[in-house]
Amino acid sequence: MIRLEDITRRYGDETAVDSLSLEIAEGEVCVLIGPSGCGKTTTLRMINRLIEPTSGHIFVDDRDILSLPAEELRRGLGYVIQSIGLFPHLTVAGNICVVPRLLGWEKSRMVDRVDELLKLVGLDPNAYRDKYPRQLSGGEAQRVGVARALAADPPVLLMDEPFGAVDPLNRERLQSEFARIQRELKKTVIFVTHDIDEAIRLADKIAIMRDGKLQQFDTPEEVLNHPANKFVHDFVGADRALKRLVRVRVEDVMRSPATVLDGADLLTLQVGAGRRRFAYVVEPDGRLIGWVDTLGLDEGSVPEAALTRVVPADASVRPDDSLRDALSRMLGLGFRSIAVTDRNDVLLGEVTFAAVEDAMTEGDEHISNLPPEGAA
Amino acid sequence: MSSRRRINLELVALAAAAFAWLVSAQGFWESLLRAIFPAQPMVLMPRDTLAAFVAQHLALVGVSSAVTIVIGIPLGIFVTRRRGAEFRSLVIAATDLGQTFPPIAVLALAMPVLGFGFWPTVMALSIYGLFPVVGSAIAGIEAVPRAVLDAAEGMGMSPSQRLLRVELPLAARVIVSGVRTSVAINIGTATVGAAIGTGGLGVPIIGGLAVQNMAYVLEGAIPAAMLAVLADAVLGQIEAAVTVADSAATT
Numbered sequence: 307m308i309r310l311e312d313i314t315r316r317y318g319d320e321t322a323v324d325s326l327s328l329e330i331a332e333g334e335v336c337v338l339i340g341p342s343g344c345g346k347t348t349t350l351r352m353i354n355r356l357i358e359p360t361s362g363h364i365f366v367d368d369r370d371i372l373s374l375p376a377e378e379l380r381r382g383l384g385y386v387i388q389s390i391g392l393f394p395h396l397t398v399a400g401n402i403c404v405v406p407r408l409l410g411w412e413k414s415r416m417v418d419r420v421d422e423l424l425k426l427v428g429l430d431p432n433a434y435r436d437k438y439p440r441q442l443s444g445g446e447a448q449r450v451g452v453a454r455a456l457a458a459d460p461p462v463l464l465m466d467e468p469f470g471a472v473d474p475l476n477r478e479r480l481q482s483e484f485a486r487i488q489r490e491l492k493k494t495v496i497f498v499t500h501d502i503d504e505a506i507r508l509a510d511k512i513a514i515m516r517d518g519k520l521q522q523f524d525t526p527e528e529v530l531n532h533p534a535n536k537f538v539h540d541f542v543g544a545d546r547a548l549k550r551l552v553r554v555r556v557e558d559v560m561r562s563p564a565t566v567l568d569g570a571d572l573l574t575l576q577v578g579a580g581r582r583r584f585a586y587v588v589e590p591d592g593r594l595i596g597w598v599d600t601l602g603l604d605e606g607s608v609p610e611a612a613l614t615r616v617v618p619a620d621a622s623v624r625p626d627d628s629l630r631d632a633l634s635r636m637l638g639l640g641f642r643s644i645a646v647t648d649r650n651d652v653l654l655g656e657v658t659f660a661a662v663e664d665a666m667t668e669g670d671e672h673i674s675n676l677p678p679e680g681a682a
Numbered sequence: 683m684s685s686r687r688r689i690n691l692e693l694v695a696l697a698a699a700a701f702a703w704l705v706s707a708q709g710f711w712e713s714l715l716r717a718i719f720p721a722q723p724m725v726l727m728p729r730d731t732l733a734a735f736v737a738q739h740l741a742l743v744g745v746s747s748a749v750t751i752v753i754g755i756p757l758g759i760f761v762t763r764r765r766g767a768e769f770r771s772l773v774i775a776a777t778d779l780g781q782t783f784p785p786i787a788v789l790a791l792a793m794p795v796l797g798f799g800f801w802p803t804v805m806a807l808s809i810y811g812l813f814p815v816v817g818s819a820i821a822g823i824e825a826v827p828r829a830v831l832d833a834a835e836g837m838g839m840s841p842s843q844r845l846l847r848v849e850l851p852l853a854a855r856v857i858v859s860g861v862r863t864s865v866a867i868n869i870g871t872a873t874v875g876a877a878i879g880t881g882g883l884g885v886p887i888i889g890g891l892a893v894q895n896m897a898y899v900l901e902g903a904i905p906a907a908m909l910a911v912l913a914d915a916v917l918g919q920i921e922a923a924v925t926v927a928d929s930a931a932t933t
Contacts, residue, residue, distance in 0.1 A: 377839070380835075380836060380838035387836070393830060394830065404834075408843070454837075
């Protein structure tokens with residue numbers, strides 16, 4: 307879908323990007339990452355010709371981008387920058403319609419598209435379409451920025467540190483929403499960031515750069531498990547095991563839990579729990595109520611007394627949460643396992659500490675005899 | 683439009699109507715000035731009615747301000763383009779210099795070329811009023827955030843689309859405030875045009891100074907001052923109208 311062939315960009319004696327070659331497949335999220343000045347933003351900006359390469363070729367859909375007029379090329383590539391890039395004199399709707407207007411869309415089509423996109427990024431169209439950027443919070447503005455880039459349904463999205471100016475809490479929320487939108491739309495995305503956690507979370511492929519040179523171009527798992535050199539190893543950081551958890555979703559490791567219905571008698575409870583110490587207690591419709599500790603229950607015990615009632619939202623995770631979320635929830639609550647529920651609090655399964663441990667150590671090989679720096 | 687803006691607009695319209703009525707009420711001025719200067723045999727300049735002086739003054743200011751705007755804004759835009767960047771400091775220096783000249787000196791220089799009367803004065807006033815307009819056009823355009831321009835370019839706007847859809851709307855408030863300053867200067871400075879026979883409110887002022895009749899001076903000065911305040915209010919309305927929801931003024 308996008309192919310960079312031996313791209314070099316020089317500024318006088320400085321080489322910002324040094325004979326870089328990358329190939330990004332359709333529907334893939336490629337994150338360009340590295341310390342500041344590594345050439346990642348320069349690389350992104352060469353794809354929509356905000357910067358011209360000194361030498362080399364860039365192909366989008368097998369067409370050399372230099373063969374297209376720059377403006378036409380750019381209208382086909384969604385472009386997201388930090389929220390300050392919204393047009394302050396246009397409403398949310400006006401901002402979203404910039405490219406459709408350049409393309410000469412009908413008014414009614416634009417109106418429909420605005421509502422559709424606002425819903426997609428999780429904003430209520432009626433509340434937001436007539437607002438001005440200054441009336442939005444950082445997170446809302448960023449959503450509008452994403453909606454604006456998607457307006458004309460471009461196959462490619464170029465995102466330049468889009469969540470960089472958002473506070474950490476909102477950034478995580480935006481990241482997971484972006485991941486959701488991407489699962490739905492399957493765009494080809496080039497995403498620049500300096501945040502390794504963000505890269506691991508969102509990327510199908512990570513391109514790690516340093517001083518204009520590509521250090522490693524691989525899946526997040528490979529980058530974590532087999533860093534190509536010491537620079538990548540150090541850049542990824544010491545907590546590689548924890549980072550790996552970000553890549554695993556709860557639904558991939560959850561198992562079916564021991565479950566009993568509310569109000570069950572002792573025998574049913576003991577049978578339901580089997581050899582496990584805890585059994586989850588649910589309503590007939592499957593909604594989680596709490597759990598019961600079978601330890602110490604014997605003839606004459608009242609099951610109700612052993613029941614711990616919980617607010618499901620506080621004591622469970624969702625199937626599309628990451629294992630890191632699950633782990634942090636478990637540690638926070640002091641549990642050895644945690645329930646998985648859906649949006650309606652219906653119990654779907656459970657994740658155990660042992661499953662997290664397995665995921666953490668999987669593929670963890672000894673990192674010795676690393677190749678010297680620079681060798682990719 | 684907010685109700686407050688509408689009320690302001692109505693007030694300005696009312697003030698303009700009151701001004702028009704006042705300057706055409708020759709008798710009112712006669713009795714006013716006679717009350718202030720009872721010893722003066724003549725209190726109104728006989729050469730023309732006050733309404734005629736005001737009309738001449740408005741023509742002078744109107745034409746020269748129009749010339750200033752038509753030249754000044756494009757000039758400001760030009761030097762903020764890549765092509766014109768090398769002229770930026772030259773243009774700023776030149777318009778700056780134009781303003782340091784006393785208007786009467788510009789008139790003296792213009793006279794041999796353009797002769798007496800209306801056009802030399804228009805030329806002098808236009809040059810004189812150029813700096814605030816050019817300066818504000820440059821300042822307004824250059825104040826557009828870099829990220830906004832980057833987004834505009836990255837989304838595929840051509841240079842002219844960027845100018846018309848992004849830069850000028852965002853710079854409009856600053857540009858209009860420059861025009862406002864320029865017109866205010868212009869209304870005051872236009873009185874010197876009377877020295878080379880242009881007419882306007884400078885005629886009773888300069889004539890009054892020559893024959894030492896302070897009543898004549900006031901006949902020119904009071905309406906000129908009122909005109910300056912009124913023009914400022916009108917342009918203030920325009921400034922409010924072009925101020926976009928998000929600008930330095932509202933955040």
